[in-house]
Amino acid sequence: MEVVIKKLDHFGRGITYINDKICFVDFALPEEIVDIEITKEKKKYLEGKIIKFIKTSDKRVESKCPYFKECGGCDLRHLIKEEQDIFKTEKVKEILFKFANIPNDKVKNIVSINKDNYRNKVVFHVKNKKLGFYKRKSHDLIEIDYCLNLDDRINKLIPDLKKKVKKENPKSIMVRVSNNNDDEVIIESDDKEIISNIKDKKYLITKDDFFQINKFLTEYLYDEVVKNIKKLNSKKVLDLYCGTGTIGIYVSDYVESVVGVEKVSSSIKSANKNKKLNKIDNIKFIEGTSEEVYPKLKEKFDTVICDPPRSGLEKRVIDTLKEMKPKNIIYISCDPVTLARDLKVLKEIYNIEEITPFDMFENTYHVECVCILKIK
Ligand SMILES: C[S@@+](CC[C@H](N)C(=O)[O-])C[C@H]1O[C@@H](n2cnc3c(N)ncnc32)[C@H](O)[C@@H]1O
Structure with missing residues (x-):
């Protein structure tokens, strides 16, 4: 069956419509004309497989990886890098608008470099x-x-x-x-x-600690946090989901004090060693979950950094942010859908200043974002 691909979905799959029903086609690009075979038929959607290309996109590139398409690691190696960047920026805009009504102009262009061998x-x-x-x-x-x-x-x-x-x-x-x-x-x-x-x-x-996997881009991501810490004139900082203390230690030179909170015991041990290793004395770490620890903290923070896992912020963390009303929140997210869910609630009392996507997971559909919020 010959179809025209209309656009990419958020997982990088081509989308076409057959009798008004959405059909996802792996590795097909917008404006391509392809002959497909239907591989799955569900009530709400279809899936198709490319049998033959009738017309290919000028954005298509031959993958350098011999395992691409069979291996589940990458999704976008058939798309030129500039278009991968556009795809990810547009994806963030679409998700934040759809789920949190955040205007597109709040989302800046993605920060990205075009380098293989990036994973540590x-x-x-x-x-x-x-x-x-x-x-x-x-x-x-x-x-x-x-x-x-x-x-x-x-x-x-x-x-x-x-x-x-x-x-x-x-x-x-x-x-x-x-x-x-x-x-x-x-x-x-x-x-x-x-x-x-x-x-x-x-x-x-150690082997159990979280550490950003992109060895080239992490400093750009953390520099974005530092840039905003300075711009917001932050003094007392809370670093929730702090891992081995990476971000808190990175910003510690520019603020009066930092408190880091992390639930994994070995990461707290590493964080305390990192504090010594970098000769920093204005930071302390607390072991526990953000949802248990944050509501009990007596100190007042002007800036809260949140860097949660893909599941986003626990309701109790959001409730505490709404109650404590820190002047600024710097929210680092690796899933725009949970980011949108959380921003929808936080934007009742915060202005969303800007969102910067980062291409930490090149050739995959994943994207990281840094979002700056200021109290209304
Ligand atoms: C995305 S990582 C960020 C770590 C650190 N900010 C960094 O950039 O290296 C999320 C961290 O949150 C921790 N974590 C997960 N759930 C948590 C919770 N409910 N409370 C506190 N920490 C949690 C994980 O162990 C992990 O270290």
């Missing part, structure tokens, strides 16, 4: 003593020899890791390298720490 961490899956990634939409394994998203120090380890899985047959193997040009590597079975730098700050991390 990976989780390889293992099946039948083979190492690789899950295939698209399945738990079947595609064995790989390298991945273009990964730091080359991880790629170089793959032959050894393959030998290891033949002997030990684990379910998965996590590997993490530092952001510095050194030999610091943690493999899941290691019980050790590595030091990774973000600009002049040093961070000690």
Whole structure:
């Protein structure tokens, strides 16, 4: 069946309509004419697979990765980088407008660089003593020899890791390298720490700690936070979901004091070591969930930084923000849908100043955002 692709959905799939019913076509681009076969028929939608291209888009590019399309890791390697940037900026605009009525002009252009080998961490899956990634939409394994998203120090380890899985047959193997040009590597079975730098700050991390995975862009993301901390003249800062204290430590030079809150015990231990490592004395860390700790804090903060997981802010955190009314909130989000859900409530008492997307997960449909809120 010949169809014209109208646009991309938020997962990077082509969209067309067949008898007014929406049909998603993997790896098809807007304005392309493709011959498709229907692979799934549901009440509300269809899914189609490309059989033949009749007309291809000038935004299409040949993927450099031999595993693309079969591997579930990347979604956009068939789209030129400039268009990936436009896709992500537009996606953020659409979601924030649709779910929180935030005008498009609040969303700035995405901050992005075009670099392979950006990931400092990976989780390889293992099946039948083979190492690789899950295939698209399945738990079947595609064995790989390298991945273009990964730091080359991880790629170089793959032959050894393959030998290891033949002997030990684990379910998965996590590997993490530092952001510095050194030999610091943690493999899941290691019980050790590595030091990774973000600009002049040093961070000690273990295998269990959260640490931003894009070794090139993280400093741009954190610089956006620093820029706003200075602009807002922040003095007393609360850093909720602080991980190993990364952001709090990064902004500590510009403020009077920082309190970081994190629920993972090992990350709090790393945060306290990072405080010493960077010789910082105006920061303290509290172990616990943001929803339990924040309502009990007696101190008054002018700026609250929130960097929650994909699930966004707990209702109790939002309720406490509404009650305590800090002058500014800097909300860092890795899921625009939960960001929109939370902003819809916060915007009752906050002005949404601006949202800056960051392309932390190049070649995938994922996008990170920094959102600045000021009390009305
Ligand atoms: C997206 S990471 C951000 C970490 C840190 N801000 C950074 O940039 O490195 C989210 C962090 O929140 C922590 N976390 C998850 N749920 C939490 C909760 N309810 N309260 C406090 N911390 C939580 C996770 O362990 C993780 O360290």
